[in-house]
Amino acid sequence: MVGKVNLDEFTFGSSNESSAFQPSPRNPWDTSCVPGGSSGGSAASVAAGEAYLSIGTDTAGSIRQPAAFCGVVGLKPTYGRVSRYGLIAFGSSLDCPGPIARSAADAALMMNAIAGADIHDATAANVTVPDYLMSLEKDIRGMRIGLSPDYFQITFLDAESGDYSQQPVPEEMRAAVMKSAEIYRSLGAEIIEDVPMPNTRYGIPVYFVISRVEAASNLHRFDGVKYGHRTSKPVTDLKEMYRKSRGEGFGLQPKLRILMGMYVSAAQYSEQYYQRALRARTLIRRDFETAFDPNGKYQLDALLTPTTPTTAFPVKDVYGDSVLMQYADQLTVPANHAGTPGISFPGGFDKDGLPIGIQLLGPDFSEAMLLQLTHAYEQTTVDAEWRERRPSVLEEVLHG
Amino acid sequence: MADYEAVIGLETHIQLNTSSKIFCACKADSWVDAPNTNICPVCTGLPGVLPVFNSTVAEKAVLLAEAMHAEVQPVSYFDRKNYFYPDLPKGYQISQFDVPLARGGYLDLPVPATADQQGKGYVRHVKIHKLHIEEDAGKTKNADNRRMVDFNRCGVPLVEMVTEPDLRTADEAAQYLIRLRQLLRWLGISEADMEKGNLRCDANVSIRPKGSSVLNSKTEIKNINSIDSLRDAIRKEIERQIHTVEEGKRVEAWTLEWDEDDGVLRKMRSKETEADYRYFREPDLLPLEISNEWKDEILRQFPERPLDRRQRFMDTYQLPEYDADILTQERGLSDYFENTTAAYSGDPKKISNWLMNDVLRMINEQALDPAEMKLTPPYLAKLINLVDAEMINITTGKALLQQVQDSGKAPMVLVNEGGLAQVSDEAAIRAVCQKVIDANPAEVQAFRGGKETLMGWFVGQVMRETKGKADAKAASEILKELLN
Numbered sequence: 001m002v003g004k005v006n007l008d009e010f011t012f013g014s015s016n017e018s019s020a021f022q023p024s025p026r027n028p029w030d031t032s033c034v035p036g037g038s039s040g041g042s043a044a045s046v047a048a049g050e051a052y053l054s055i056g057t058d059t060a061g062s063i064r065q066p067a068a069f070c071g072v073v074g075l076k077p078t079y080g081r082v083s084r085y086g087l088i089a090f091g092s093s094l095d096c097p098g099p100i101a102r103s104a105a106d107a108a109l110m111m112n113a114i115a116g117a118d119i120h121d122a123t124a125a126n127v128t129v130p131d132y133l134m135s136l137e138k139d140i141r142g143m144r145i146g147l148s149p150d151y152f153q154i155t156f157l158d159a160e161s162g163d164y165s166q167q168p169v170p171e172e173m174r175a176a177v178m179k180s181a182e183i184y185r186s187l188g189a190e191i192i193e194d195v196p197m198p199n200t201r202y203g204i205p206v207y208f209v210i211s212r213v214e215a216a217s218n219l220h221r222f223d224g225v226k227y228g229h230r231t232s233k234p235v236t237d238l239k240e241m242y243r244k245s246r247g248e249g250f251g252l253q254p255k256l257r258i259l260m261g262m263y264v265s266a267a268q269y270s271e272q273y274y275q276r277a278l279r280a281r282t283l284i285r286r287d288f289e290t291a292f293d294p295n296g297k298y299q300l301d302a303l304l305t306p307t308t309p310t311t312a313f314p315v316k317d318v319y320g321d322s323v324l325m326q327y328a329d330q331l332t333v334p335a336n337h338a339g340t341p342g343i344s345f346p347g348g349f350d351k352d353g354l355p356i357g358i359q360l361l362g363p364d365f366s367e368a369m370l371l372q373l374t375h376a377y378e379q380t381t382v383d384a385e386w387r388e389r390r391p392s393v394l395e396e397v398l399h400g
Numbered sequence: 401m402a403d404y405e406a407v408i409g410l411e412t413h414i415q416l417n418t419s420s421k422i423f424c425a426c427k428a429d430s431w432v433d434a435p436n437t438n439i440c441p442v443c444t445g446l447p448g449v450l451p452v453f454n455s456t457v458a459e460k461a462v463l464l465a466e467a468m469h470a471e472v473q474p475v476s477y478f479d480r481k482n483y484f485y486p487d488l489p490k491g492y493q494i495s496q497f498d499v500p501l502a503r504g505g506y507l508d509l510p511v512p513a514t515a516d517q518q519g520k521g522y523v524r525h526v527k528i529h530k531l532h533i534e535e536d537a538g539k540t541k542n543a544d545n546r547r548m549v550d551f552n553r554c555g556v557p558l559v560e561m562v563t564e565p566d567l568r569t570a571d572e573a574a575q576y577l578i579r580l581r582q583l584l585r586w587l588g589i590s591e592a593d594m595e596k597g598n599l600r601c602d603a604n605v606s607i608r609p610k611g612s613s614v615l616n617s618k619t620e621i622k623n624i625n626s627i628d629s630l631r632d633a634i635r636k637e638i639e640r641q642i643h644t645v646e647e648g649k650r651v652e653a654w655t656l657e658w659d660e661d662d663g664v665l666r667k668m669r670s671k672e673t674e675a676d677y678r679y680f681r682e683p684d685l686l687p688l689e690i691s692n693e694w695k696d697e698i699l700r701q702f703p704e705r706p707l708d709r710r711q712r713f714m715d716t717y718q719l720p721e722y723d724a725d726i727l728t729q730e731r732g733l734s735d736y737f738e739n740t741t742a743a744y745s746g747d748p749k750k751i752s753n754w755l756m757n758d759v760l761r762m763i764n765e766q767a768l769d770p771a772e773m774k775l776t777p778p779y780l781a782k783l784i785n786l787v788d789a790e791m792i793n794i795t796t797g798k799a800l801l802q803q804v805q806d807s808g809k810a811p812m813v814l815v816n817e818g819g820l821a822q823v824s825d826e827a828a829i830r831a832v833c834q835k836v837i838d839a840n841p842a843e844v845q846a847f848r849g850g851k852e853t854l855m856g857w858f859v860g861q862v863m864r865e866t867k868g869k870a871d872a873k874a875a876s877e878i879l880k881e882l883l884n
Contacts, residue, residue: 121450221445
């Protein structure tokens with residue numbers, strides 16, 4: 001192990017600015033920008049050449065989004081493909097540990113080491129683990145890769161009116177994804193356009209509810225009784241000990257999420273929020289099942305999308321608006337709801353020189369295929385001009 | 401004063417006697433162990449750990465569900481019950497909520513004459529409201545102005561079983577617990593020792609005018625550690641509620657605590673609003689699937705229920721209810737009775753008498769397991785046969801019980817080895833009688849002078865001379881003849 005890396009406190013964030021360890025990490029390509037999050041330290045360390053491999057956990061996009069922001073490969077495996085034992089739980093039904101690496105091959109190597117059943121995790125799937133490295137070079141001819149209009153726009157919910165409003169992803173990002181589609185087509189894959197993923201828009205609101213209910217419960221154990229912070233102030237009773245210990249120990253994000261989680265799971269609101277969110281989650285899963293159904297209309301092997309709605313944003317730009325921050329995960333979170341795997345890989349740069357992430361989403365246990373497709377893209381673009389670029393922090397080291 | 405009836409429901413927590421805990425490999429039974437010695441990262445809720453379900457828990461719970469005639473669900477779910485308490489290290493208890501392991505169920509509870517005001521005895525049909533699996537919490541205690549926590553009990557498997565409010569008297573409630581305890585031991589799924597907390601009980605009590613069907617606000621009595629306490633606590637609470645209503649006041653929904661030492665109920669808290677446990681599905685565990693194949697496998701050795709066997713003993717062997725009750729208190733004893741009956745051609749009641757008078761005392765005093773006794777059912781049957789056939793007298797027979805148990809030898813072998821066969825040869829007995837009379841002239845004179853009670857003494861002397869082998873009846877006849 002080379003070292004430990006920073007992250008948002010309890011993984012609650014998309015920019016690393018809510019880390020308990022300040023100053024928070026910056027983006028190696030532009031240190032005025034965030035590295036993404038929550039696994040921002042992991043992505044930044046790999047991008048900056050400090051390590052070959054790092055591990056992250058993806059609850060809504062926490063591997064793929066920082067990987068996209070930092071220009072590295074990040075794989076969120078199928079739920080249960082990698083054991084969660086040892087992972088401090090955030091949203092237990094969504095959490096997926098996975099690799100962050102500089103290439104599909106490195107990510108495949110790490111998957112070979114971490115995937116598989118675990119007697120300590122009942123939800124770790126007892127499904128045969130393929131050799132991810134061996135399948136990298138396989139031909140992608142005949143594969144069906146889909147494009148969905150629902151993944152080229154961000155849907156916002158107006159807080160006042162409850163109306164949806166749409167905003168397309170920036171043209172440069174769209175162009176990068178379309179270019180990757182052309183590359184796949186040139187390699188013999190079939191591109192299927194206009195695949196409907198209509199429930200994508202519910203991803204964030206549903207996540208808001210489910211993840212916070214689970215998070216609030218998961219954080220109960222930090223009560224100052226047996227480990228962690230206990231208040232040193234005098235207390236008169238147990239309740240006060242809990243209140244002070246937790247009040248002092250948790251940062252802003254955990255507190256916000258606990259409050260929200262407690263609220264939406266309360267007996268009188270649960271039906272209205274939590275139970276509804278669970279039903280909407282089923283709808284999101286159905287979008288994927290329909291798209292990947294081998295006997296269905298689309299019969300996709302993978303869905304090709306931008307990883308994020310924007311490239312890395314400047315420090316302090318979004319921080320403080322918990323809702324807006326969450327929309328950074330809109331294109332990644334559906335796979336967490338569905339439990340299906342997704343990978344983000346670098347696909348060029350925007351006009352500001354920030355990396356653009358391209359995402360491939362696949363059906364359950366299709367990690368080998370996602371790595372294979374990523375590898376094929378890497379091989380085809382190996383001579384591209386943008387592959388020559390190095391993060392600014394490395395340029396400083398190399399050329400002083 | 402109006403006539404009231406009580407409406408009582410019992411909530412029981414049953415510790416299953418698995419060797420390891422429900423979600424980790426720690427030893428489940430910590431009765432003799434020092435605090436915090438049977439713990440691990442899982443049962444103390446360290447960050448990053450996950451529960452893994454011990455399937456033996458499901459097997460034992462299925463046995464109980466079957467015994468209660470409850471319907472085992474093919475798929476049930478674990479849920480988190482969220483609340484803060486120092487003995488609950490995760491801050492939530494893994495339990496089952498809306499889809500529990502089993503639904504429905506009942507117990508037809510025989511209420512004995514001694515517990516019936518009419519003195520007749522009757523059967524109370526008690527429905528089961530809920531039967532689910534969950535994990536136990538730890539224990540806290542106050543010492544030296546500090547609150548101490550022992551996590552040993554965290555993760556001990558529990559079945560929570562709640563009755564409908566179908567019980568009507570404190571005695572019925574006590575009978576329910578007695579029968580539940582018997583059943584748990586019968587099935588071998590819990591030690592069911594209330595003192596050790598293997599079986600715990602809370603009682604919900606309300607009253608209403610007799611004949612009414614309304615449910616009035618109830619109180620919950622906690623901390624009941626024995627069957628006697630349950631009976632006392634409910635009796636006292638019914639009296640208190642009647643007194644309250646008679647005074648024109650309203651019974652409030654309190655939680656009460658039974659103070660064992662002082663024999664009084666103390667108010668713990670008002671229960672104005674139900675606590676909100678914010679139940680939701682436990683994402684760390686898979687749904688609990690009990691396939692038909694697994695269920696069949698679990699129930700393959702399902703025993704006859706104790707109350708069914710009790711009834712059958714009465715029907716098949718014409719045993720009195722009293723005998724059938726005692727003989728079916730424990731499964732091993734009831735098997736022993738039945739195995740003896742199978743080897744014996746006489747009246748089963750005779751076996752019952754031997755068991756209840758003598759063998760049961762041996763079992764209890766020497767802490768014997770009926771299934772392991774050297775005095776096997778066929779040996780006991782043979783021994784009773786020998787007495788029936790007057791091969792040995794009853795005194796010899798009773799003495800033989802322990803000898804067979806000690807030696808493991810067949811009764812007939814011991815009779816032959818010890819020359820214990822009853823002497824019923826008239827000439828031989830007459831000779832001994834004459835000898836006794838010759839040796840005790842003073843007693844003979846007293847007898848003839850009218851002290852007829854001495855006959856017993858003379859018979860005793862004859863038995864002593866013959867080392868207890870003489871046929872006492874024959875000896876008595878001969879003595880009478882010689883003395884008169």
